[in-house]
Amino acid sequence: SDIYENGISTSSLSKVFSLAGLRLGWIKANEYVIHQINVRRDYSMISTGPLVDKLGWIALKHKDELILRAKKIISSNKSIVCEWLKENPRFECVLPSGGTVCFLKYYFDLKSETFAKLLLAEKGVFFVPGSCFDKEYYFRLGLAQDSKLFKSGLDELSNFVDEHLIS
Structure with missing residues (x-):
């Protein structure tokens, strides 16, 4: 937004800081765009509330530790996926070099x-279907989950496939 007069930059505590539950973010744009956003926002919410503001302030105060923690989790989960893919050749993915989702x-x-839906009902493992992104025969895979839970979910996916899809 500093380079181009119509540019819009957004960010939040969700991805980088692994704090999606706070629903706290920001936007930088030209004055007209910000005004249009504020007019619409005023109809749905005035502010995020003092608790969310305080938690956001604490997170930003400790941003280096939070980012380091997130990088470790993502790195661990990328390794888990790579090992899992070796044992599950009917799956593949391109892991992002700088992101948290693939x-x-x-x-x-x-x-x-x-x-x-079948996987969730039977194994309790949740994936957003690729069809939600016009990518049929894919699942959205977030890499920022607790590594133990992440590995468990992939293992349950393997179990489901072994039980129902491989004959």
Whole structure:
């Protein structure tokens, strides 16, 4: 937004700081865009509330520690995915070099929404179906989850596939 007069920059505590529950972010743009945003925001909320503001302030005060923690978790989960993929050749993904989300491609004749619903009902593992992103036969895979839980979810996905999709 500093380079181009119509540029818009956004950020939040969600991805970088792994604090999605706070729903606290910011936007930088030209005065007209900010005015339009504020007019619409005033109809849905005036502010995030003092507790969220305080927690956001604490997070930003400790940003270096939070970012380091997030990088360690993401790095660990990337390693877990790489090892898991070696044992699960009917899946593949390109891991992001600087992000927290990728798409896990699978090679089964089962639509992603149906697959995700069955997996959730039977194994308690939640994936956003690729169809939500116009990417059928994919799941959205977030890499910022607790590594033990992350590995457990991938293992349950393998179990589901072994039990239902491989004959």
